[in-house]
Amino acid sequence: QQQVKQSPQSLIVQKGGISIINCAYENTAFDYFPWYQQFPGKGPALLIAIRPDVSEKKEGRFTISFNKSAKQFSLHIMDSQPGDSATYFCAASVRAAGNKLTFGGGTRVLVKP
């Protein structure tokens, strides 16, 4: 059973534009929501994470928005750059249960110069 659904599967954005990726989860026990960035041939690397007690977290050009009632969260990449071209995964975990991450299906982002 897929517990974290991610959309879109891919997106193309012009340099300087905004990339938006959405995720929805089913398990209300999830209490930690990280986003990972993966480049070809590399393992996923933590980009930014949020806990459900806040509605938004911003780090540089990356912002997570969280809607607990809707069980949805999203990643916004502002001023997208060609170096942001990668696959992005949302994930969720229950911190007290071993912090095992359940990943979404991934979004391949291509930033055109």
Added chain:
Amino acid sequence: EAGVAQSPRYKIIEKRQSVAFWCNPISGHATLYWYQQILGQGPKLLIQFQNNGVVDDSQLPKDRFSAERLKGVDSTLKIQPAKLEDSAVYLCASSLDGLGANVLTFGAGSRLTVL
């Protein structure tokens, strides 16, 4: 600090053969995870170790997959016999402990192709 080391990076085998992957986590990290990432999908947890004990192996196909973490450091994931559907990247990750919101650090992965 050194990252999570995995080997081999690439492996091609025939179906029904066996293969083993090795992982060396970040020094001091008590928790180690093996994930399977099929092309075009998100990683899926196979097994989690806390030191040298298994915390969760509910998603591990135990009829063909096995894993161990002797002495609570390095880990080995074995597949025997391999099936075509085992073609994937096998990612090892480690974290300081399995509690709270500790960051999982992933290795570059071992890409398996089963012919």
